[in-house]
Each structure stands twice: as C-alpha cells, then as structure tokens.
Amino acid sequence: MATAFDALRWEVDAGIATITLDRPAALNSLEASLKKDLLAAFREAGRDRAVRVVILTGAGRAFCAGQDLTERLAPDPAPLDVEVRERFNPLVMAIRLLDKPVIAAINGVAAGAGASLAFACDLRIAAEHASFVLAFGRIGLIPDTGATWLLPRLVGLGRAFELLLLADPLPAAEALRIGLVNRVVPDEELAAETRRVAASLAAGAPRAMALTKRAMHRALEAGFEATLDYEASLQGIAGRTADHAEGLAAFVEKRPPRFTGS
Numbered sequence: 001m002a003t004a005f006d007a008l009r010w011e012v013d014a015g016i017a018t019i020t021l022d023r024p025a026a027l028n029s030l031e032a033s034l035k036k037d038l039l040a041a042f043r044e045a046g047r048d049r050a051v052r053v054v055i056l057t058g059a060g061r062a063f064c065a066g067q068d069l070t071e072r073l074a075p076d077p078a079p080l081d082v083e084v085r086e087r088f089n090p091l092v093m094a095i096r097l098l099d100k101p102v103i104a105a106i107n108g109v110a111a112g113a114g115a116s117l118a119f120a121c122d123l124r125i126a127a128e129h130a131s132f133v134l135a136f137g138r139i140g141l142i143p144d145t146g147a148t149w150l151l152p153r154l155v156g157l158g159r160a161f162e163l164l165l166l167a168d169p170l171p172a173a174e175a176l177r178i179g180l181v182n183r184v185v186p187d188e189e190l191a192a193e194t195r196r197v198a199a200s201l202a203a204g205a206p207r208a209m210a211l212t213k214r215a216m217h218r219a220l221e222a223g224f225e226a227t228l229d230y231e232a233s234l235q236g237i238a239g240r241t242a243d244h245a246e247g248l249a250a251f252v253e254k255r256p257p258r259f260t261g262s
C-alpha cells in the first residue's frame with residue numbers, strides 16, 4: 001500500500017508494515033517532517049487492522065543518526081526540553097504502547113536518538129556492519145529518548161554506563177554478545193531474515209501477543225506478586241479470545257492454527 005508520508009516509506013504486505021526512514025544523504029537523521037511522519041506511521045500501524053507486525057529500518061547505509069544536528073543550528077530552535085518532550089518522547093511511547101510487535105532491522109549505524117529508537121523496539125536484528133554510537137555526550141548532551149531507562153534494562157547498568165559515557169562505536173557482533181540485539185546477519189540477508197521473523201510473528205495470535213507485550217512492560221516496573229496477579233488478569237482476557245479456542249482446536253486436530261485476532 002502506498003502512502004502519504006514524505007520523509008519515510010510505508011509499506012504493508014502480508015500483515016507486516018515496514019517503515020523505512022528515508023533521508024539517506026543525512027543518515028536518516030530526524031528532522032521535523034521525519035519525526036512527524038514517524039509518529040503518524042506508528043499511529044497508522046496501530047489503527048490498521050491488516051497490520052500485525054511492524055518493521056522499522058533505514059534507507060541507505062544508516063539506520064538513523066538521531067536528531068538532525070543542522071536543525072539545531074537554524075535560527076530559534078525549540079528549547080531542547082520541549083523538543084525532547086514533544087517530538088522524541090512520543091516516538092518511543094508510540095512504539096511501547098503499540099499493541100503489535102515492533103522489530104528494528106538495524107541496517108547500519110544507529111546513533112543518538114536513533115539508537116534509542118532501536119532500543120525501544122521489541123526485537124532488534126542487526127546487519128553485521130551495523131553499529132551503535134551513543135553520541136549524545138560527544139555534543140555535550142545527555143542520553144535521551146528513553147536511553148537511560150532502556151539501555152540498562154537491555155544490557156545491565158555497568159555496560160550501559162560504559163556505552164553512554166565513553167560513546168565508542170559498538171559493532172553489531174559485540175552488541176549481540178552483550179544481548180543488545182537478538183540476531184546479527186550478513187548485510188545482504190537483513191531484509192529477508194527480518195521478514196522471516198516478522199512473518200512468524202504475523203502468524204501468531206495477535207491479542208495474545210499484544211497482552212504479552214503489555215505484561216512484559218508492566219513487569220519491568222512492578223514487584224513479583226503484582227506481576228503474578230497482572231498475568232492472571234491478562235490470561236483471563238486471552239482465555240476468552242476466539243484465537244485461544246482456535247489454538248486448542250488446531251492442537252487436537254494436529255494442524256497449524258489460523259489466528260484472526262478475535
């Protein structure tokens with residue numbers, strides 16, 4: 001399906017929406033229209049019932065180089081706190097609140113808020129020549145767009161400090177070793193491998209997946225007993241879906257389930 005976005009490409013095929021940041025000459029850095037389009041694309045992914053999984057990737061040799069720094073040099077840029085609150089934070093909240101899995105297909109360098117976007121996704125698959133650069137400190141800023149919350153939860157506090165304070169490039173292989181990405185594949189296989197994973201998710205039970213995402217995010221901020229209780233409530237909801245009945249029927253009939261999201 002073609003769309004009305006200017007700064008990104010949006011395609012939906014077989015239940016998979018692919019959002020491609022499309023400013024390759026500026027390494028897909030985030031300027032006003034791209035930030036606006038990206039938020040709109042995540043909202044569209046939430047609304048479109050045909051979409052079961054979202055892939056976020058970049059055109060050209062980068063995933064995303066974070067804030068477009070030329071925008072900061074323009075006359076009268078928005079104060080940074082306003083920019084972060086109003087334009088960056090809504091992006092990572094949209095990923096987090098989207099009740100569908102989001103995969104970052106990290107095709108090249110992910111820097112600054114571009115890395116934060118990847119951290120906010122549910123799964124990360126990286127090309128072997130991709131890398132992360134936590135570039136905030138290099139320009140005298142602090143990590144934002146969720147980096148201080150997400151990164152320690154993904155790799156632990158010590159490694160997060162190292163990455164955020166030293167800001168050395170982290171190659172994909174090392175990112176895999178420390179658990180920051182789920183898979184690393186040869187560059188030319190990134191799109192196909194990501195699609196394979198997305199297709200597998202798209203064949204799953206959508207409501208169960210949405211509830212799983214909600215439960216996992218809640219669990220990150222709750223105690224054990226509260227989590228047990230929350231899991232029980234969400235399981236009650238999952239247990240009443242047609243997809244659960246379909247899953248049971250498929251099991252006893254020894255056939256693959258056909259989940260509809262109802």
Ligand code: T3D
Pocket residue numbers: 025026027029065066067068069070072080083084088109111112113114133135136139141144145
């Ligand atoms: O509003 C706010 O500021 C608040 C929010 C802040 C969140 C943030 O994201 S802060 C962090 C911002 N990002 C950065 O500091 C990263 C800056 N870029 C780099 O450090 C490097 O470009 C990379 C490590 C990402 C890649 O290096 P390399 O050597 O592979 O490429 P390059 O030659 O530096 O860049 C290629 C082109 O992309 C170049 O343009 P040119 O010379 O070919 O016309 C470069 O200027 C452009 N580019 C790269 N990053 C940005 C960018 N243009 C604008 N903004 C960028 N962030």
